Amino acid sequence: MAPSWSEVEVGTELPAQEFALTRANLVQYAGASGDFNIIHWNERVAKSVGLPNVIAHGMLTMATAGRVVTDWVGDPGLVVSYGVRFSRPVVVEDDDTGATLAVTGVVEAKNDDGTVTVVLTATVGGEDVLTGARAVVRLPQA
């Protein structure tokens, strides 16, 4: 169940989560999204264009980070908007653990239209991979 408007305050923290992103996840995301940009699956080409290695789709990072919000509200249909800037590529080595994405969220504002604004942080190895990540969600009034 979604937390209600009245029980949420500015500063309310969402449950933090960690997510693993492996090469297998990148391949699966490429197929599901139709984004077959070669830098997301071919190490040789990724390095040839100056990247440290294969990198995750920014949209996979964004989708994964957004789960902290949708898991919190329960109904993803309550999301009114969601936007991010990609500040650093998520490098995914060819191993079994991949990259670990750590995501936190906090309520930044309660808005007059019955929505709240959540600001997210998403880090890999302690460094931000998203900046300005914000979601606006409509909460039940009860």
Next chain:
Amino acid sequence: MPLNRDFIGRSAPSTQPFEVTRGDIRRFALAIGDHNPAYLDREAAQAFGHPDVIAPPTFLISASTGDAAGGLIGHPDMGLVYAMVVHGEEKFEFHRPVRAGDLLDSVTRIEDIRDAGRNELMTLVTEVTSNGDPVATITNTIVSRGTAAQES
């Protein structure tokens, strides 16, 4: 090679309507590792008040890229080399959730192409509609690495 700035301000409709099926939504949800029942189970989605399963917030990315963007981004005269592209910014604003059964139309406009140091940034705005009713606005900024015109 710099991107072709003649494309700034151009817009194009999707080449064909974007049909959203339960299978598409399931495949996408599983690919992002998200088992939220609103994506996978029609009865669970209906318990939330939706007519059918809904799509994750970022699902519409596939409606705003590639052929769906009216072929503008990959147009041969644009000069974009995909291997040099990384994502800069992305924002989805929803009038309502996307759901199974939707037949979505979209119009994508190239809002801007500008230099950012050695890179170029291209911003695209896609308006997504269903039977003329607004569904979502998508703002997408991609980075073309190292293609800015070199100062002489």
